[in-house]
Structures are given as C-alpha cells and as structure tokens.
Amino acid sequence: MTKSKYFLLLIFPIFWGCKEIYEPEINNTNTAIVIQGIMTNNPGQVSVRVSRAVSFDSTDNRQPIEKAIVKIHDDRGAEFELFHTSSGVFKNDNLYAQPERTYTLTVTTADGLKYESTPQQLSKSFKQDSIYGNYLTKEIMSQNDYGDYFYVSQDGIETFVDLSSGTSEVPKCRYELTVTVLYYYTLPGLPPPIVYCWKTFNPNTNLNVTKTKFDKSIGVVKKHNINFFSTNIFTYDERPNLNIAAFLLIINKYNLSAEAHKFYEDLNNQLTASGKIFDPSPSQLIGNIKCTTNSDKMVLGLFEVSSSEKYYYRYEMKRKVSLIQRDDFPGFTEVGEVINNPPAFWY
Amino acid sequence: MKYFYSIIIVLVFLSQSSVSGQDNNSTKTDTLSSLSFENAIITLETKFNVKFFYDTERLNNRRVPKSVVQLPFELAIERIQKISGYSFVKINSASFILIPLESASSSSQKTNYQEYISIGNPLDYGRFSNATIDGELIDGKTGEPLVGAVINEEKLKIAVTTDQDGKFKLTLPVGEHELVLKYFGYESGLSKIKVFSQGKLTLELYEKSINLDEVVVLAEMAQNGVMRNQMSMVKIDAKAIKELPVSMGETDIIKSVTLMPGVQSAGEFGTGFNVRGGSADQNLVLMEDLPVFNPSHVFGLISVVNPDEVSSVTLLKAGIPSQYGERASSVLDIKMGGAQSEKFSAKGGIGLINSRLSLKLPLFKKKVILTLGGRSSYSDWLLKKMPDADLRNSSAGFSDLNAMLTISPNVSNRISFFGYLSNDNFQLGSTTNYKYGNLMGGGRWSHVFNSNISTTLMAGRSTYNLLVEEDLDKPVDKSKIDMGIIYDCVRWNFAWSMSQRNSIDIGVNAIQYSNNPGELNPGSIESLIISKKVQNEKGMELSGYISDNYNFSDKFSVEAGLRFTKYLFLGPYSTREYSPNMPRLADNLNEVRIYKKDEIIFSHNGIEPRISAIYKLNAESSIKASYSKIHQYMNLISNTSVMAPTDVWKLSDNNISPLICNQIALGYYRNYTKQALEASVEVYFKQLNNVMEYKQGSKLLLNETIETDVIPAIGYNYGIELYVKKSTGRLTGWASYTFSKAIRQTTSTFSEEQITENKFFPSDFDKPHNFIALANYHISRRWRFSATFVYNSGRPVTLPEMKYYFGNNQLIYYSDRNKYRLPDYHRLDVSITLDESLKIKKKWKGSWTLSIVNLYGRDNAFSAFYQKQPATLVNNFKTYSMYKLYIIGQPFPTLTYNFTF
8 A cells, every 4th residue: 555655646747737838939921911800780890900910929919900991892882981990990880781782891901902801791690599507616727826727616607598590500609798797795884885886707718609510400509508607706806795696698699601600610729729639730710801912911810791689688596597688788887886876787 | 697798699591401401421520620619600600690609718719620610500519519518509590509518408308209100101001112201390389390400310321401491301211210300409309200101290399498597689689680681670579578668567569669760659649650751540550460440548558469468579661571561651560379388378467557467278288279368457546636627537448358269280280260359448528438449350270281382361350449429518419429440351371482592472362441430429318419420431452462582692682572452442332523623622512423332433453563682791781672562542531640539541432542652762781799789771762642631620520521621642751760789698779860751742733722832841750850779788687677768859840920819819820831840859768677586496477667757757748739828717718828738747657567477
C-alpha cells in the first residue's frame, strides 16, 4: 500500500499543465479588411462594422475604418447608404429587409478598393415552439491570485428551446440574449427602505447557434441549450444581505441562411477549440464578401440578411423553473438601483 | 565470462553449403609450416563466412598448422579445439565463442545415443543394394533446421553436410549404420539406422547449455545488415525484444520501431507511425499475415501487440519484396508465438497500468503447441484522480487476447491457427464514448515437398470496429455511430530453390474489403436523432507475383520481382459522377448511377516492378540498391495530424484514385572495429501520386460525398539515414541521424481544389532532422540499465497570422497550410532492470523494471492551438491565447514486475 501511494504521487503531475501559453514567432506579410454586416426585417437592426485585421502578435486589437462608403443595394436597383456612427460602425435605422428581395453590400474604402458581398435573401423564420428551464449544479473553472485554475460548483439555471421548421429543413438559428438579475436589500429604518437593484449580463461565452451536426434531426431542433447562469447572488454583487427577486431574459433570435449558419458554426468551432488531441486541423472562416477591384486583396467577414424576432421572459423560480413570456419590459435599462420604487419591468 | 571483453560479434549472410563442397577426406596436415592463431582464425572466418570470438591475449601466442585452414569446417575447428585447449560454443548460425574446455565440458551432456531407426519399407529388404536417404537435421528444441552440420558414416567414411534448409541426401548400402552428427554449439549425436530402401529421416541435435551473461544480441547483428540482400530492413527477434526500451511498464514493439532511422511518430500519443514521410495508414502492419487496422490501445498510449507473444518483428522500409503490397510505405511483419521453445512456459508482468500473462503449452508429444496470451488494463483509477474535470469524468480500459495453435504432424507439414481480439473503451468526459477493437483469425498450412520446394497456403479475416457514442448527457441528442472494416484474404506462396544460386517465389493473393464508413443511429429511445448511413463499400484486390533471387557471384546478387494487382470496386453502390472539367463540388454533380450487387463500378490494374541488388565490396562492406512500386487501394482519410479514432477508411473508387508510390533507395553498409560496429548510410526518394489532402473545414465523419472534401495531391519524400550500431559487450545500442523532407503539392487548375495556390507545402510528417541514441548497459549479471534519447525537428503546423474582431469575438486568420513548426522535440527515457535470480534450476524467474519516461521533464509540444484562456469568473470568459499541448510534461515513472516460469 505504501508503494502504491508513492507511485500515485509520481504519476499525477504528468497531467498537470497539459497546456501552456505558446508565443511562436509569426512571420506575417498579409493584410486584410474585415466587414461584418447584418440586415434584418426590423428597422434599426442594419449595421456594418468595417475594420482591419492586425498581425497576430500585434498588441493592437481593433483597427476601425471610419472613412468608407457603405451601401446596400436591392435586386430592383435601389441603393441605400449607411452612415458612420462610431468606431467603424455604419448604420441606417430606416432600412430593413423585405421578404423575397435580395440585398448586396458594397464597401468602398478611401484607397478606392471596392468590396462586394454575394446577393443575400431574407431568410425564412423558424418557429420557436417552446422555452423551458431547470436548476443545475455545474463545475465552473476559476482562477486564484497565483494564476492557478480550480473548479468550483455553481448552482444555476439552464434554459432550452425547441424549434421547428414545418418542413424537412433543420432549423438554423442564432441566439443573442441577455439575462438581468433583479435583487434587493433593505436599509435601516422603519419601515425599512428597500433598495431595488438590477444588472444585465450575457451568460454565453460563445456564439449560440443551433447545431446541425450530421443534419441529424429532420425538421426540428429539440432541447437546444441557450444559456446557463448562476443563481448565487455573490456571482453578481458581493455585498452582504442581498436577495434575488427574479431573472429577466431578453432574446434576439436570428433565423439564418445555410451559408450564414455554416459561417457561424465554423466561427464557433474556432472559438471553442480546446486543443484536444484528435481535434481537426484548423480552418479559415470563409465569408461571402470579395474585393471586386483587386482579387488579391483579402477580405474577411460576412454579410448576413436574417429575419429576427425578439422575446421577453421572466423566470419564475419556484420548486421548478418556469418562464413567463412578456410583450415587453417597459422602461428597461441594463443596470440600476432605486429605493422603494421598483421600475416598471420589475414585476 | 570475463575473458571476452574484446568480443566482436558479426553475423552472417552465408551459404554454409560451401562446406558441403569440401572433401572430408582431404585431411593431410602440413606440420612444417604454421600460422599465428589470429591469422588462422581470420582465414577460417573469411573462408566460411563465420565469426569467432575469443580471448586474444591468451590465444594469439599459439600456432596453428597451415593445413588446418584447408580442412572442411568441422574438422578444422576440431583441430583448433585440440590445439588451443578451448571449445567452440555456438551463439547463432554463424557466430562462435571459444571458451576454456573445462567450462564447456562442465555443462556438456554426454553424446546422445538413440535407438535404431528404420528407413524405408522392411518388405523391400533385399531388393536393393543401396538406398538414398532424404534426411533433415533439426534443432531438437526449436525444430529449426541446422545448416552446415556434418552427418558422418564413420565406418564407410561417407560424410555429407546439411544444406540451407537443414536437408541432406545420403546414399548408403542397405543395412545397419551409425551416423555421427556434429554441429557447433550442439551436443554431438549418434544415430543408429536400419536402411531397407529409399526413405526419409529426421534427426535432432540439442544445443549445449553454457551461460553467456556478457553477450547481448540486439536486433540482427552486424554482418546480417551488411551481407543480407534485403535493404532498409530492421529485424528484431524474441531475444532482442527483451533488450528494447521499456516504457509504461513494458516493451512496446511498435514504439520501439519508431526508434529506427526513417521511422517517426507524432509523439507520445496518436495511433501508428510514419515511415519515410508516409502517413500511418501507409504501413502494412501484419500480425501473422493479417493486417491490424488499429495497432494501438488508448489511442496510442500503448500498442496492441503483447510483447511476450512476439516471436519476431521485421520492418521493411524499401526494396519491399513482391510478396507484399497493399500499403505504400512499409511492411511491419509481426510473427506471434513467443520465443521458440517446445517446453511449457509462462510469462507475465504486473504493472501500474496493465498486467499480462502468456502461456505456452506443448501437447501430444509436442506435436501440438498451444500459445495463449492476454493483457488487461486497470487505468481508470488514475483518471479519477485527475484535476481536469474532463479527465476525471473519463474512463479508459483495454484488453487483448491472442491464441496460436501449431500442429506439426510430421516434418513435411505444419498447420497453424491464429486468433486475436482486442477491446478498447474510452469515455471522454461525460459526453463521448469510444469503443473499438480488432478481431482477427486465420489458418496457415505449410508443406515441404523436398529440400528445394515448399508451399504455404493461408486464409484469414481481420476486422476492425468502432462505436462512437455522443452526447451521452443529452438524451434527446444521444447518438451512436458505427464504423467498421472486414478484410478477408487468401494467400498462396510457392517457393522453389532451383539451385544454390537461384530461387523463385510465386504466389497469389485475393483480398476482399468490406467497409462500413459510418452509420448514425439514435442512442436512446428519447433521442430525436434520425438514422443516417453512408453507403457500404466493397472492393476486391487480386494479385499475383513472381520473384527470382539470383546470385550472379559471391559478391553480386539480385532479387527481381513483378507484382500485378487487379482492383475492383463493386456494387451495390450509388456512384456520384461530376461534370468533367469542373471542380468536384456538390453543385457540379452530374449524375448518380446505381450499381447492383457485385457489379464492377471501377477497376484498376497495377503493375509493380520490384528489384533489389547487393554488391559485396569485401567481407566488411556492401552496396545495395532497390526500386519498388506499390498501389494502395484503401486509404485513411484524416484531417488530424495523428491517426484519430474517427478517421475514415475509404476505398478507391471512380472519384478517388489509388495511391501510387514509387521508391528508389541506395545504401552503403560497413562493419568497423573487427565488426563490433555496424554502420550504414541509406538515401531514398519516393514519389507519391493521389495522396489525399483534405479541404479547409472539411467534415469527414458521416460524409456521403467525401470526394468533394478531399483533394488529390502529389508528394515527394526524400532523405538520408545514417546509422551505427554496437551489438556486443556490456554496452550495446545504436544511434541514427536522419535528414528527410516530405512535401505535397496540389495540381488542380481550380482554386477550390488548391492548397496554398498549388505551391509545395510540408506534409504533416515532415520532420527534417531526427536523431536517436539508444544504449543498454549491463552493470552486472543482474542489473541492466538502458537509456533512449530522441530528437526531432518540430512538426509542421498551421498557426494564426492575423487576428480580428467579429462582434465581440476575437477571430483569427490562419497561415498557409503547415507554414510553421512546433518547437523541436527531444526526450530522454531511462530504465533499470533487476533480475531476481539467474539460477538455471529455479523455475520462477522474476525481474523488476523501473522506467522513467521523459527524465528531464521536457514540455514537448504535441500540438498548438488557439483558444480562449480557460473560461473563468475572473477573466469574464473572454481572453484568447495560443497554447501548446503536451502529453507528458514531467518525468513519468512506472514500475513493473515481470516473471516467467
């Protein structure tokens, strides 16, 4: 027995530190422009972000391009210009996509180069049949002051949706969502004043895209996980004597074309690469935009024309979790704290 | 054995049949002139292609009459024994050690006398005056033929020697005779025979038993490498296997092969090995002539071959004889059955990861030998202690069983049956489970017509099955994917030794491939997965070959062969035909054609010339050259850098052409320092056509149109391998340096089918510099220390060159394929072994082996990848970095107890 223990000590360290930061010498001579365009069937959701990619070992991160002419053209010959707002983001709040129409994005930069997407048609909508949640305890990695990683158990809620297409096509959707925690505490006094607080966060670390692995479920997606978040108030606010009242969920669901869905799946694969031994070799993200004036110029990104829907839910946290749909959260702000008078979206 | 510090071992190519050409009666001795002992020995060594080892200090002052070296081999050394007062002890077929006579006699047995053996039909007595005996002399223990032994009818002064197959013909008058049998290193024998008429006779001799504790035989010894016809060959027998490095508690046959020049592995993990720049699926790994589709347990941590069950291992990297085909790069021929012995024996080992047991059971007066072996792991407990949640929730287990039954009803016939089963179960985290295993079975019948003609017929089946269960934690997504291969074969070989200079091999092979590329099914009742199946594939490879080995002279010989293969891809199958002169994309699908069962869809004829030649410059050196062409009709399509369990086997069809490999190789071989050192230089050049490269972002699993995700490429592999080996003394081992390149190029005119715009790019297996040093040191009779050092250039990788933001996510743009390299790889492994007892009479013999892998704890990068830093509450799940993954980052000790009884 003594001998066994001795070898245990010897064997365990080999799996510690299975990976470490690697800083290879990169010899990059490429340059590329990055275009991220989205257009939905809702006004105010058309935006194009133009920037430059930087060398991987550069300390810069974002290099926005602010001087460019950005236009969206439809298949009837009409063109709509987008205007620079800030940090390379171009918008036109009056514009929205219409069914049966196709749209093309063009970006002309100050050096005269013109970039153009392939024509995109507004994607069809996939029905969100149901939404539901349950309590779950998960192991979440954390890090101490010395940089060491360790796992902590975290109680929380995970949320799922069921989708259907009404045809044999597998629903292809992308979810953007926020969760708002509503909590409160009391101050000294009679009657004690109640302080109502709320904070909004994005629980997803990666893009949330429905999976079509092997196209394995025809016409439906069941139990697609859209989030997991902690129900421990100390995750959000470390002050003592806080009480959670509820959680609010705001969902933006984008219905994707096959091309856009493939792009986002590849993107997710890149983001979620874990370096497992048998992971496939890395691959580039292939978008739908090209430089029409110089084919040697590299352009990265995607122009997506998606139908979208917005959903509002409030989590009822009883013995079981249930989600109550609302039409809106009136007066909603992402963060706030008020005394005695809770905001309209509180209840 | 302190006398033999200066021992040099050299081995043999040789035709000892030259002895048979000597006149046994020419025994005149000229005592007036004499030679120094050393010169006499050298003369005999040169004349008979053998090597003697002796204490030069004690013997070189003695003189030997000149006439002695004129005598036939047996008589010459008999005289030397008398002159020197020393006795010859045989190490192998051509190496002898002189030891003091008293030592030899102490362990000698008295001459074996046998009862009268009747030859021919007694009813024929009196019909003939003379009769010819077709005889054979074998090792009584192993059954191996004894080459160059002398059979002497002393009264009639008629003597013959056995040929290369241990055969002899002796014509004697009808009646009783006494035959004296002599063979060096063996007890002399006396056989009494009664000859009635023509007939067959099998005689046995037994080896002398003298302990030689300071002679270590590693792989094949020196002169074999220099003098044998085959180039680029590594042969390891059961005895040498014991001397191979120990890792993870036991000798690993396949990992040991990667310590040879020109052979590399991806690292500590990953199935298979790469020979001269080829991918792992280009190696034909044969176990008892049946291919092993997955040669690794636990995805490469340990090989599926139980080392105690191995009789010999032969690796051929070039000049592959025409008997072999199917795979483009190499042949690894593993013969099972353990060490050659007809005694009951048991062997085993108890380690921290697995234990093993092997039994050898002689039955029915040793006419039937049953060998059984098995291993089983118990590594789950290790994983449960891991700090990583994925690993902690993982489980890994494996087992293998093998059995071999050999029946030898008479000297002319041998029938053997072989079976093998391996199972692996690996659950990664709580989500994915892999179960896979090999199942093989076959039978072989060997028949010897006479000393010149023999034939072998074998038939067998090898299967490989993989089951992947995914999303185990999500009942609605739970799925299982089955994949598998069935390989059926019949092989027939006919060997004819037309003369001592000329021998021919003729044979035919028929192989049927049945491939299930993947079938998806729901993993539970609740699962919403829709079943999906990629079409089964069926192919047939028929081949015939002829090979002639001709010795033009003692110095120059050639083996020339021709192999013809006919490949058929058969229905039922729906083929996809794409528009000509267009890139092969789903959009360009022209037609789907349905074929009925066994209808020929695609066929390919392959003509494969093989030639290899040797020119012996002198007794110490030779030059060899070879050319070979091989077609490979079954390929493993992979987009990972190491063979992964989910890689897909694919048969050649109307869209995917067979891989064709042409290789030329040239080598110079030389022995140094009285043949204590063997050295060689080999250069090679390979040209590959139709190498399958994957497209960016391709998904290979359950892909019904896999041809749209792969691109045929051409490849060139070339290199130079330097090798030096020391096989004798307390310190043995080898060192090698290899410089090599393995490059690929796509040639399509369509951008969709180009990689790096059709410029050359390094293959995944391009590691230009490779240095290996392996040393075994016998500290004493009981203690043995070994060390292995490996250095490789880093593996080619594709790394990020640019970064950019898409929304809030930092993304990356990758370099051209394999533009960069991982850091260089180097590792030192050591082990020390203590034998408990060397006493011959002690039945139970145990040994302890402590091995430490990666002694100085080098973090060798296995792969590099781009990843978020571990998502934590602290970093808000949003920090990204490049990481390198390493498998064994710290010294890894294991302790194993091995035993035999």
